[in-house]
Amino acid sequence: MPLYRARVLVSLRPSVLDPAGEATRAAAGRLGVSAIQRLRIGKAVEVELEADSLDGARAQLELLSDRLLANPVIENWALEQLEPATAEA
Amino acid sequence: MTLGIVVFPGSNCDRDVQWAAEGCLGISSRFLWHEDRDLSGLDAVVIPGGFSYGDYLRCGAIARFAPVLQEVVRFAEAGGPVLGICNGFQVLTELGLLPGALTRNEHLHFVCETSELTVQPGSCRWLKGYSNGELLRFPIAHGEGRYQIEADQLPVLEANGQVVLRYRHNPNGSVADVAGICNPAGNVLGLMPHPERACDPATGGIDGQRLLAALLG
Numbered sequence: 001m002p003l004y005r006a007r008v009l010v011s012l013r014p015s016v017l018d019p020a021g022e023a024t025r026a027a028a029g030r031l032g033v034s035a036i037q038r039l040r041i042g043k044a045v046e047v048e049l050e051a052d053s054l055d056g057a058r059a060q061l062e063l064l065s066d067r068l069l070a071n072p073v074i075e076n077w078a079l080e081q082l083e084p085a086t087a088e089a
Numbered sequence: 090m091t092l093g094i095v096v097f098p099g100s101n102c103d104r105d106v107q108w109a110a111e112g113c114l115g116i117s118s119r120f121l122w123h124e125d126r127d128l129s130g131l132d133a134v135v136i137p138g139g140f141s142y143g144d145y146l147r148c149g150a151i152a153r154f155a156p157v158l159q160e161v162v163r164f165a166e167a168g169g170p171v172l173g174i175c176n177g178f179q180v181l182t183e184l185g186l187l188p189g190a191l192t193r194n195e196h197l198h199f200v201c202e203t204s205e206l207t208v209q210p211g212s213c214r215w216l217k218g219y220s221n222g223e224l225l226r227f228p229i230a231h232g233e234g235r236y237q238i239e240a241d242q243l244p245v246l247e248a249n250g251q252v253v254l255r256y257r258h259n260p261n262g263s264v265a266d267v268a269g270i271c272n273p274a275g276n277v278l279g280l281m282p283h284p285e286r287a288c289d290p291a292t293g294g295i296d297g298q299r300l301l302a303a304l305l306g
Contacts, residue, residue: 020145027146030154041146 001050003085004057010070010077011042045069048085058082090305092118093131095161095177097152102138102174102285109288113295114302123155133170133304134161136177138230138283148191148233149179158184170214170304171277175231178269178279187270187279188246189238195262199232203293204282205257206268211250212275218299225296227282229260234281236263236270249273254280 012018018040025039047064051057061079070077092110096103103120110116119131123141128134141152152158158180165171165186173181181187194200206225210216219225238246243264246252254269261281269280284297 019143023142023145023151027142027151027154030156 001052003048003050004054005081005083005085006047006049006057006061006079007081008045008047008061008065008069008077009042009080010045010065010075012040013074013076016074042075043069044080054082054084090116090132091130092116092301092304093121093128093134094118095121095123095134095136095155095157097123097139097141097155099141099143100137100139100176102176102283105283106135106137106174106285109285109297110301113288114298114305116301116304121157123152123157125157126160128160128164131164131169133172134164136161136171136173136180137285138175138177141176141180144176144233147183148176149181149183152176152180153183162186165272165277168274168276172215172300173277173279174283174285175234175281178281179233181277181279186277187272188242188251189236189267189270191233191281192235192237193233194231194235194260199230200234200260201230202228202260204229204260204268206282207255207257209250209253209255211253211271212273213253213271213278214275215271215278215300215303216253218303224257225254226287226294227280227284227297228286228292229282231261231281234263235261236265236267236281238264246270253278254282 021040065077094103094106107118110118179191182190208219208223210219251271253271255266256268259266271278284300287294287297
C-alpha cells in the first residue's frame with residue numbers, strides 16, 4: 001500500500017486558558033521580545049501511514065485526530081498537510 | 090560560609106536543600122526568590138529540584154529568564170560554585186552553563202528510587218570529597234532525566250573529564266549513563282540525583298553530605 005505523510009495541528013480552543021502560553025509570553029518579554037499580543041501553545045503531530053488511497057488516509061487521520069490526538073472539549077485540530085510520502089524525504 | 094538557594098514558583102526541593110545544609114551540616118543559607126538580584130555575601134548557589142514555572146514549554150525553559158539567574162550566570166562566570174539538582178540541572182542546560190539537554194525518560198515512567206552512581210570527580214569542586222571510582226547512593230525522582238547531547242560533543246565531554254557522575258544501572262536512557270555533568274572550570278555541577286536527600290541519616294544514607302560539605306573546606 002502507498003505511504004502517506006501528514007501533519008495534524010492540535011490547538012487549544014480560544015475560550016480555554018493557556019497558562020503555558022502566558023508563561024512563555026512573559027519569558028519572551030524578559031528576552032526583549034515584548035510586542036507579542038497573543039501566544040498559544042499547541043502540538044504538531046507528524047504521521048506517516050499506509051492507506052489504499054488519499055481519501056482512505058484522510059479518513060484514518062480524521063478518526064485519529066478526533067478520538068485520540070485532540071480532546072474536542074478543549075481542543076481544535078486541523079489536518080495541515082496530507083501528501084504521498086516521497087522516497088527521499 | 091553562606092549558601093544561596095534559588096526559589097522559583099514551583100520549586101519543591103528548596104527546603105530539603107536548606108535542611109541538608111543547615112540541619113545536617115551547619116552551613117548557613119539564604120533563599121533567593123526568582124526576582125532577587127542580590128547575591129552579595131554568598132559563597133555558593135544551589136538551584137534546587139521541582140517544577141519551575143510549571144515546567145511549561147520545556148523543563149527549565151521559562152526559569153532561564155528569571156532575573157536571579159542573570160546574576161547566577163555572572164556569579165558562575167566569575168568562578169563561583171553553582172550546583173543544579175534535578176530541575177536545577179535542567180535549568181543549567183537551558184541557561185547554557187552546562188552542555189546538552191534533559192529529555193523524557195526512555196520508558197516514559199517517572200522514576201523514584203535509590204540510584205547507584207559511580208563518581209569521577211576530576212577537577213569538579215563539588216566532588217572533591219569523593220575518591221575516583223567511588224560508589225554512591227543518591228535518590229532519584231524525575232520524569233525527564235534522559236541526558237542527550239549531539240553525538241560529536243559526547244567525546245569532547247569525555248575527553249575533558251566532564252562526565253563526573255554515571256548511573257550503574259541506567260534508569261532513564263541517558264547517553265553514556267550520564268547522571269551528572271561538570272563544566273571544564275570545575276565550579277558548575279548539574280546532576281539529576283538528589284544529594285540533599287542523602288544527608289540526613291533518618292532518610293537512609295549520608296553519601297550526599299560530602300558534596301555539600303565540599304563548600305566548607
